[in-house]
Amino acid sequence: MKIRTLKSVTTWMLATVFAFGAMFQQAYAAPQTMVTTEQLMQEMQVADQRASVNNFLSRADVQAQLAARGVDAADAQARVNAMSQAELAALSAQIDELPAGEGLLETVLFLLVIFMLLDIAGVTDIFPGL
Amino acid sequence: MSMRSGTRLRVPFLLFLAFLLVACAATPQSQQLLSRPSDQLPEGVELVDVPFFPQELYQCGPAALATILQYNQVAVQPDELVSHVYIPSRQGSLQVEMLAATRTFERIPYVIPGTLTAIINELDAGNPVLVFQNLGLSVLPQWHYAVVVGFDPEQQELILRSGTVREHRVALPVFERTWQRAEHWAYVALTPGDLPASAEVSDYFMAVADFQRLHPELSGAAWQAGYQQWPDQAVIAMGYSNWLYQQGDLARAASVLEQLLSIQPDYQPAQQNLSAIRNEMQS
Numbered sequence: 001m002k003i004r005t006l007k008s009v010t011t012w013m014l015a016t017v018f019a020f021g022a023m024f025q026q027a028y029a030a031p032q033t034m035v036t037t038e039q040l041m042q043e044m045q046v047a048d049q050r051a052s053v054n055n056f057l058s059r060a061d062v063q064a065q066l067a068a069r070g071v072d073a074a075d076a077q078a079r080v081n082a083m084s085q086a087e088l089a090a091l092s093a094q095i096d097e098l099p100a101g102e103g104l105l106e107t108v109l110f111l112l113v114i115f116m117l118l119d120i121a122g123v124t125d126i127f128p129g130l
Numbered sequence: 131m132s133m134r135s136g137t138r139l140r141v142p143f144l145l146f147l148a149f150l151l152v153a154c155a156a157t158p159q160s161q162q163l164l165s166r167p168s169d170q171l172p173e174g175v176e177l178v179d180v181p182f183f184p185q186e187l188y189q190c191g192p193a194a195l196a197t198i199l200q201y202n203q204v205a206v207q208p209d210e211l212v213s214h215v216y217i218p219s220r221q222g223s224l225q226v227e228m229l230a231a232t233r234t235f236e237r238i239p240y241v242i243p244g245t246l247t248a249i250i251n252e253l254d255a256g257n258p259v260l261v262f263q264n265l266g267l268s269v270l271p272q273w274h275y276a277v278v279v280g281f282d283p284e285q286q287e288l289i290l291r292s293g294t295v296r297e298h299r300v301a302l303p304v305f306e307r308t309w310q311r312a313e314h315w316a317y318v319a320l321t322p323g324d325l326p327a328s329a330e331v332s333d334y335f336m337a338v339a340d341f342q343r344l345h346p347e348l349s350g351a352a353w354q355a356g357y358q359q360w361p362d363q364a365v366i367a368m369g370y371s372n373w374l375y376q377q378g379d380l381a382r383a384a385s386v387l388e389q390l391l392s393i394q395p396d397y398q399p400a401q402q403n404l405s406a407i408r409n410e411m412q413s
Binding site: 033034035036037038040041044066069070071072075078079081082083084087090091095096098099100101102111115118122123124125126128 | 188189190191194213214215216217218219220221222223224225226227229230231233234262263264265266267270271272273274275292293294295298300301303304305307308312332335336339340342343344365368369372373375399402403406407
């Protein structure tokens, strides 16, 4: 089962890469069509091996993920619309693993003591006064 | 009495732990920078006019974002940014969304190289730098956004707008440790037409192309600035030419490509676009 899933994912990814390849060739071969900035972008991304699959990600999918985490539906749509393909891919793959900057401490007293010492030692920077 | 002896035992143990961690966390960049003779250090700089918004609970993201946007003449308050970057169930803001929201407010987010020198160079160019930090430890992360506004070579400190402190001064090695734990992530918000100090061709191209999708009408100034900086770089010339073409300025779109082909005669996408534009001009 696992192997089969893996295989189908691999096949899908390969198909995507080939589809991209075919797309560029077509674009360059057809004499009177323009090479667009989007095509150049995709080409650079493929060259970087960044986000080669991401063009098939739907914005609606990431939008739903944001909404499921408490973001207002209309806001989620606007937020997703402002994202680049690479950003969409990053978010979609790891929305719960990516670090979220919050900047305030929720720790028990014992940890506070450790952090104060570490702050004094210059390792951490949680208490701006120290 | 028994409590006291417990404390006595604990404190040296914690100090020992702290020293171990200090020993682990090397700060190569600060060392490299500060080992220079003092007359070869970068000059001091402080962007004193950068506004300050003391952050509310969990909302360093909106506060830091408002800080750089307002400095770039975008009239927006942290409260208005909450609906753009804050994720309630995560009680925080993701880096990706900080970049996207910058774009929404008509500024180009440009992620700079992860070096202290790059930060200082941006400050010199007048760009406050939004940084991501882990103020805690890798195992007990305390993720945080702040804005670097100055560098003080005498005190060997960076000056930040951070949390509830308007002028948070941090020793370079301390900053480096907190920044290193957040993979040295930092970006500047550019008004279209401005180049970052650390401008690099392909990163700039991607930044402008991503921006263009959302604001085609505003991206012309950014392409033009890039083209002035790197007239012989194919992707920049192509981006600029395509933008001119979309605006209906076929003559200038063609002349940018002709210029590029005079330097790189074999660059096929430019040949193809030029011939398409010429066809269209004749018909």
